[in-house]
Amino acid sequence: xxxxVAPFVAALVVALALAxxxxxxxxxxxxxxxxxxxVSGLQVTPLTAMRKLLILAIAAxxxxxxxxxxxKPTRVxxxxxASAAAAAALWMLWPVISTKxxxxxxxxxGTAVVSVAFMLGFAQSQLSSDGVRAGAAGLAMxxxxxxxxxxxxxxxxxLQGIALGAGAGAYLLPQMIRGKKSxxxxxxxxxxxxxxxxLAAAAMVLAQLPWYSVLALAxxxxxxxLPVPQRASVWLQALLCSLYGFVVAGVACALAWPTPx
Amino acid sequence: MKKLAVGVLSVALPLxxxxxxxxxxxDPFHTVPYFEVDHLGFATIRGRFAKTTGxxxxxxxxxxxxxxxxxxxxxxxxxDPDREGRPRTRDEHLRTPDFFNAAEFPTMMFRSxxxxxxxxxxxxxxxxxxxxxxxKPVSLKIERWRCGPDPRTQGKRYQCGGNATGSFKxxxxxxxxxxxxxxxxxxxxxxxxxxxxx
Numbered sequence: 001x002x003x004x005v006a007p008f009v010a011a012l013v014v015a016l017a018l019a020x021x022x023x024x025x026x027x028x029x030x031x032x033x034x035x036x037x038x039v040s041g042l043q044v045t046p047l048t049a050m051r052k053l054l055i056l057a058i059a060a061x062x063x064x065x066x067x068x069x070x071x072k073p074t075r076v077x078x079x080x081x082a083s084a085a086a087a088a089a090l091w092m093l094w095p096v097i098s099t100k101x102x103x104x105x106x107x108x109x110g111t112a113v114v115s116v117a118f119m120l121g122f123a124q125s126q127l128s129s130d131g132v133r134a135g136a137a138g139l140a141m142x143x144x145x146x147x148x149x150x151x152x153x154x155x156x157x158x159l160q161g162i163a164l165g166a167g168a169g170a171y172l173l174p175q176m177i178r179g180k181k182s183x184x185x186x187x188x189x190x191x192x193x194x195x196x197x198x199l200a201a202a203a204m205v206l207a208q209l210p211w212y213s214v215l216a217l218a219x220x221x222x223x224x225x226l227p228v229p230q231r232a233s234v235w236l237q238a239l240l241c242s243l244y245g246f247v248v249a250g251v252a253c254a255l256a257w258p259t260p261x
Numbered sequence: 262m263k264k265l266a267v268g269v270l271s272v273a274l275p276l277x278x279x280x281x282x283x284x285x286x287x288d289p290f291h292t293v294p295y296f297e298v299d300h301l302g303f304a305t306i307r308g309r310f311a312k313t314t315g316x317x318x319x320x321x322x323x324x325x326x327x328x329x330x331x332x333x334x335x336x337x338x339x340x341d342p343d344r345e346g347r348p349r350t351r352d353e354h355l356r357t358p359d360f361f362n363a364a365e366f367p368t369m370m371f372r373s374x375x376x377x378x379x380x381x382x383x384x385x386x387x388x389x390x391x392x393x394x395x396x397k398p399v400s401l402k403i404e405r406w407r408c409g410p411d412p413r414t415q416g417k418r419y420q421c422g423g424n425a426t427g428s429f430k431x432x433x434x435x436x437x438x439x440x441x442x443x444x445x446x447x448x449x450x451x452x453x454x455x456x457x458x459x
Binding site: 039040041043046047048049050095096099150151152153154155156157202205206207208256257258 | 344348349353354356357358359362364365366367393394395435437438
């Protein structure tokens, strides 16, 4: 209920209301905030890593909307957004990472920075022009992060990940029903992909998600870019892209299942 | 001469009272904080922490004291150490940001603000507990208290020991996972403690 149904309903309302204004991607924010409200509350003090994530999840769509309305999507823009995402991951997690041994700190910070930057950079440069591919990537990534986080001992991070997936699903569903693709842009990629990447990194640093599972999750947007029949209907394209993403996300979840003690 | 004697006494008495203040260091091997919380409305889950450290002072003459207790959150133990086919144990779950967030907040701390006495013994310790970065008032009731020579050292070491209890709402500290129905908000704590006089 907290991670799936309520976030999905909230996201669907937002998607239906704002899609005509090219703001349908904000449905993912609605889902994330709904889940976070029920699971841990929306307060931001004291400023823990997870509350920094909440701030970033709220700030990301603002940046995304501004980027979409003020700039044309370029490769340089994608690199800038990816760099900002990497910096955001370090801001969020460095106070915890800095307490680890140098070897572990390098592994955790390197994995967090590389995975978040790659996810966002790839999604922005390769998926943002296609509402179906971007939505499918958000769906698979959210569910993948959520299930992997539950395997890693944090049900709260898991529910938030599943909520992101539900939000992306709510963004995808009207497209499948109408047979017409919606605008994605940085509004969707930042709103869906950045929190998903940060949740995976948080589950790695604050819970027990293995670093290699985080790297596998970073490949989900690549899977959503795999070829689909050009003339296939929107619902079929959405289904295929989601399935591609689910396969990679499934591998990441399998990697997150712990070895026997 | 009489005035001089009164003056000397007025200066010396507080110094004498200060001299009665005794400092104790918590014995981490015999100081164990326990907690209990409602689970699903059916049963009570109990747990404990290990390796608790800290110190306390007591001044029986002035009936004052202080206490500081530091509890490593990663030592939380509810008696569920083996995964047995599950992805993670309950204790592993308790260490994540859902509950104690041990990676980010490795310790929780109680620091007294006032100690109330009943007769010659401390009765209630009022103070602040810091958990998950939030600091809120918590009171500990001293239910048992005794001081004397440690029989394990043939009386060479002087110790005080006892039991203390208290309670708090975990939501006050931002620990909200599982509220309102799965895991209770009210947390009861009780602690057996020992301190060695320095």
